[in-house]
Amino acid sequence: MNKQGTILIVDDNRNILTTVKMLLEDTFARITAIASPNNIPARLREDRPDVVLLDMNFQSGINNGNEGLYWLREIKRLRPQTQVVLFTAYADIELAVTGIKEGAADFVIKPFDNRKMRETLLNAYHKVTPRPQTAGKSNMVWGSSAAMTDLKVMVEKVAGTDANILITGENGTGKEVLANEIHLLSQRSDARLMPIDMGAVSETLFESELFGHMKGAFTDAKADKPGKFELAEGGTLFLDEIGNLSYNLQAKLLTALQRRSIVRVGGSRQIPINVRLICATNRDLQQMVREGSFREDLLYRINTIHLHLPALRERQGDIVPLARIFLERYAGMYNKSQMRFSPAAERKIDALPWYGNIRELQHAVEKAVILTDGPEIGESDIDGDTPATSGRPEGAQTIDQMEQRLIEKTIADCDGNLSQVASRLGISRQTLYNKIKRYGL
Known part of the structure; x- marks a missing residue:
């Protein structure tokens, strides 16, 4: 069998990590195994795995799968193209269905069958959007500005x-x-x-x-x-x-x-x-x-x-087309394929300053897709700082000032949860700590 793709295995049982890694050595070209889910954001950023095999339970005595579902959502938010296969010791169909609805590709029940494990993970791999490094493929959206x-x-x-x-x-x-x-x-x-x-x-x-x-x-x-x-x-x-x-x-x-x-x-x-x-x-x-x-x-x-790279607010004509791309992506991810922006929503999107740039726009569109019940995203469903409410003084700010303000706002939005802040900003916890210390936050 030709080895292909990159897989990340996440399980706090080191014996299982070793066993699964050995099982997949002839299947995947690159295998990374970690025992702590807290390392997932760094591995997504550095290894860009095609597939993640994710244990559902990490904390001793907690076996309801909630931690696994949390990390499933984080993986799909940080790297939507990565396919996630859930790994659980409990044949809980309801939990598995919940995971599938949250974006998981499939699930494997412990104790696992070797053949079924390989087949499930390979099927997940074949669903993957081609990675950015693959020759001839690109994630760049240039726009027309x-x-x-x-x-x-x-x-x-x-x-x-x-x-x-x-x-x-x-x-x-x-x-x-x-x-x-x-x-x-x-x-x-x-x-x-x-x-x-x-x-x-x-x-x-x-x-x-x-x-x-x-x-x-x-x-x-x-x-x-x-x-x-x-x-x-x-x-x-x-x-x-x-x-x-x-x-x-x-x-x-x-x-x-x-x-x-x-x-x-x-x-x-x-x-x-x-x-x-x-x-x-x-x-x-x-x-x-x-x-x-x-x-x-x-x-x-x-x-x-x-x-x-110009700020998004300097890219006249590119903002709404970018928002539509994110809408298509997240509407598909959350099974809301008929969702659209209202004309008023698009006008608001085009008028907002987007100090967090493409990353902020992306998060705003995802949030709107998740929280909007009907098929149309309205003006009030778009979350973003307007010039009147952003607290930004008139005149230009330095990049450092804007970065400090963005971190302060994100910390407030996340109620001080620094893991969530780092994930939302797309940086590691260590980088976030360095910036908090630097800005005296």
């Missing part, structure tokens, strides 16, 4: 080169989606696009994460492990939130880029690296250079080509 038309022309010129690219833009503008698009149009599209959230990489783990480590290099180094540079060999390395990297770590990154080689922690051999580098930030790196918080030599190294 002048700003995006100019950007598209530039991308088509530079994507086929190996020039390092810096993408700037506010939170939620789609910087990672643009990085995916550049990778697809590059000569490296058959290799991997490896994304790393630099805001979530701690000082102590930076070298291990990026450069890898040797067995015994530190207490928990039980085996040799390649870093992200090696895993991206021949492909593209996407460093998101590069502006959050500390000054000390900037020097280590610069050294690797200049030498075009890395040394694993605990090792001595220089390992050549062959990657195309794309970085992204919502911060003003030139200003950070002037302030002494970002290395000028690193900026020159990563900024061969600068691409700026």
Whole structure:
């Protein structure tokens, strides 16, 4: 059998993790197994699994499946194209039906039959929307605004080169989606696009994460492990939130880029690296250079080509078409295929400032689809800050000010649940903690 696809297995029983992983070794090309569901958002972002096999119960003594349903919803919200197969020890048809209604592809009952397990997971895999990294496929919606038309022309010129690219833009503008698009149009599209959230990489783990480590290099180094540079060999390395990297770590990154080689922690051999580098930030790196918080030599190294993604409110004519795309996606997901926007709703969508950009628009449309009972989404069903209610003073704000305001609003909307805040903003908990500390929230 030809191995294909990527699967994430989530179960707090490590014996089951080992057993299922061994069972699927000849079926899936890449298998990740985790014991804690709290790691799901990070794995979705980094591994982009085609299928998730999700246990329904994680907390001792709680066996009603509610935690599994919560994580099912989170997976479908964070990565709608990923198919979820529920894994339960209880043949509860009612719960299984609830899971299917919430978007699960199927379910498997413990103890499981090996043949049935493989068949169910493969069937789920074949339902998957093609992944963004697959050559010839794209999730980019360019629109017809002048700003995006100019950007598209530039991308088509530079994507086929190996020039390092810096993408700037506010939170939620789609910087990672643009990085995916550049990778697809590059000569490296058959290799991997490896994304790393630099805001979530701690000082102590930076070298291990990026450069890898040797067995015994530190207490928990039980085996040799390649870093992200090696895993991206021949492909593209996407460093998101590069502006959050500390000054000390900037020097280590610069050294690797200049030498075009890395040394694993605990090792001595220089390992050549062959990657195309794309970085992204919502911060003003030139200003950070002037302030002494970002290395000028690193900026020159990563900024061969600068691409700026405009804010959604600057994309005249693109907002409503984007909203219609999200409506089609979520109406299908929640079995409301006849749903439509009223003319008044579309006028409101077009008039709102969308300080959270595409991400905020996407969440607003999903919420409207979920909460609207009839076939038509009205003006009052669209949740968004109007200029009169947003509390935003007249005149331009800095990107940092808008980011701080968005985080404050999301924390309030989520009643202080930081896991939910991080998921809604599309960032890791560690990145959220860093930003809360930075803004003094």
